[in-house]
Amino acid sequence: MKLIDSSKHVAGPTKIFMTVLILLIAVGVLQVFIVQIAILWQTPSRAAPMKPKKVSDQEKHLEKIRNSAKQFLPEGTIHLVYEFSDTPTFSPDDQKQQEVYDANGSLLWSGLQKNRPYEYLSWTEVPSGNEKLDEQRMKQIYTITPEFSRPLEIPVRSREKIQQVWRYDPTRQLFVGYRADGTNIGYIGSTGFTDSKSRAKPFGTLKMFTAWCPQGSFSPTLLWQTSKRVYEINFEKQQVQLIFESTKENIKQMSLHKWRDIRPETPQDSKIPYQPLIMCRTEDNKHHLIMKNPDEKMTVTVDDDWWCEALSFTATTQDIFLMRPDTERRVPSALRKSPRLALEWLRKVRSKPYKQWIELYRVDDQGELNLLNRYDWTIPARPGSVVEASPPWLKVKHYACQFSSPLYDLTWYLLGGEFRALSSRDNDLISGFADMVRELRPGNSILNWLLALAMAGFVFRHGWPRQTSRPKLIFWLAFTLVFNLAGLLTYLALNHTPIIKCSSCGRSRCLAQVNCLRCGAELPAPKRRKLDLILNT
Amino acid sequence: MLLAAIIFLAIGGFSLRAQAYFVQSNWLSWGLSPGSVVEPYRLTHYSPLAITGIWLVITSIGLGLALGVRHFLIPLFTRTWPFLLHRSASRQMILGAKLTAATIAFVVSLGSVWIGLYWYACRSELFMVPPPVRVFIEGWLFIVLGLVVYLGTAMTALSKARWYTTKILGLAFAMVVICMIFLQWRLSWALAMVIIGVVVLLSQIIDTFLNREF
DSSP: OOOOHHHHHHHHHHHHHHHHHHHHHHHHHHOOOOOOOOHHHHHOOOOOOOOOOOOOOHHHHHHHHTTEEEEEEETSSSEEEEEETTSOOSOGGGGEEEEEEOOOOOOEEEEEEEEEEEOOOOOOOOOOGGGGGEHHHHHHHHHHTTOOOBEEEEEEEEEEEEEEEEETTTTEEEEEEETTSEEEEEEEEEEEESSOTTTTOOHHHHHHHEEEEOOTOSHHHEEEEEEEEEEEEEEETTTEEEEEEEEOEEEEEEESSSSSOOOOSSSSGGSOOOOOOEEETTTSSSSEEEEETTTTTEEEEETSSSOOGGOEEEEBBBBBEEEEEEESSSSOOGTTTOHHHHHHHHHHTSSOOEEEEEEEEEEEETTTTTEEEEEEEEEEEOOSSSSSSOHOOOOOOOOHGGGGGGHHHHHHHTTTTTTHHTTSSSSSHHHHHHHHHHHOOOOOOHHHHHHHHHHHHHHHHTTTTTSHHHHHHHHHHHHHHHHHHHHHHHHHHHHHOOOEEEEETTTTEEOOSSBBTTTOBBOOOOEEEEEHHHHHH | OOHHHHHHHHHHHHHHHHHEEEHHHHTTOOOTTEEEEEOOGGBBBOTTTHHHHHHHHHHHHHHHHHHIIIIIIIIHTTTTTHHTTTTSOOOOHHHHHHHHHHHHIIIIIIIIIHHHHHHHTTTTTTOSOOHHHHHHHHHHHHHHHHHHHHHHHHHHOOOOSSSIIIHHHHHHHHHHHHHHTTTTOOOHHHHHHHHHHHHHHHHHHHHHHHHHHO
């Protein structure tokens, strides 16, 4: 087959692919533009100022208790700590004015935080946003930009100068070390330090890491979490310690308490003899506690209906505690997969008062929980309208999305519950596509199908006189139904040819076909002139 | 081609030299103090070739546009296509010669300078740690981006449609490919994007060039 013939078979599909891709993007941009204009256009309706309601002293007191932090003493007593909101935001923590109430609402103490006579338990916390680098942010730093990707480099340094640099290699999932003169030191992988590339074992896919300089050191130590393992990497000593390994389930959440050897965060909690603690929650909702000084490990299993994300642990040299806050206003697990059902449920319960509670458990040596204390309080119903009217721009969005491809809906239903995970996973292309589908999908609306049918009807009307083959016309009809407006525009971009009136039957016919589709007559030939005779001979 | 090489070499070399001084002094001022949590972003660093990379992208895209216009658009304006096509060489040969010339232009003018600059940055007296190999590959990816722009320009020039309709689709597609590559963190995905982009554009260029009337 000649190149001229074979090129047609490849160029046709690639031309359609290129055109529909660009037009899908163009239609998507236009839809987003229309919605943004609608949001800007919408004037915020100011609610009429509500008359201040007279609040009795009793109600004020109850509100104060509701808004107090619920804190536990090491022996299990609960205190309600109220912080005055008129304290300047930027004042140091210990300069804040506080009141401490007991569980019955009786005032126990009032004054500046630094003078507070009580010392409360502090709890495990997930490292905050600027203290950790998770998988998503790691991908961001390795994203290809005109300035190239930004490698992760850990310096090992004395007070004055850098002695070594350990660079993370995301392809091999290990660290490569360099001396100050640029020569290679070796590799740090899951099995520790080695000077041979072949012997270095990868850590596995990074999920999150946090770094700190231990007291007396200028070199960072890393707590490195992968899907199933947690490592502590000391680059100065070239040591890797496996802190935790889950054999079956992936780690879902990791939180820390006093694990990092850093200066005390608050002077208040220095008197309680805490044990450094890491809590790893796996996908089977088991909480694995890893403690050091002395080294201990424990697994705690809780009921499936507990709000696992909110559970916190702490360990002292005598006891291990679990704090469990919860609320009646938590969306039932059956409704959580569907945002629509969850929203409906929230709207239903919105007008009703609801209970919140906090429980303190002591964890025994077998990982069993013993309830030490519980405190309940009621949140009153929110006054005002029960159901908020949806903003007008949502209607604009609804109509703008009707021009989207029904394929978006199909993708949405096929991927189902995984969609949310998809939008925050893998590469930006997939997550960007997932976000676009979620925002611009037509929602399986009848209007969307009617529009698609109308466009297909237009294609049929336009394409019938221009058709060169029946399968081609059917393909374009199906194409328009599937891609909606982008499909119609692609069809017009690639198939618009001029038509003439047939000299034989007088109906429209295209110039690309020799015979008229209706009557079979050939294209009219020009009248013969004298010059034609010369040319023919 | 020579101009692109000179511009890239001059600016790239100068910025690399300046970066060498900056990085040496900057590394000592890292804010790592004992007993404190380290913000992980402090542990990520731009490559010393970062500014060179920006210029590589600009030069590569610029060269792609210039070559595309010179090879396919100017003969349309000057109406010199018929002179070329009526020579004894076949259309395939003419197109092949143009594409080969463009590829060589990219490899020689930008590729060789890029290899030289990367080699220079790897010298230990300049930077303590040599730039990662990934940066070298990303640089080559930027050079190929220029080739994609060249093909997009060629596609646009060869299209017989009007400027305000589908004529511009070739260049638009090249821009889409560039945007998609700059969303990737995996080199393999970026490479796949480039291959798809080149195949889509090249197949249409071949088909259009062999079949259209000039």
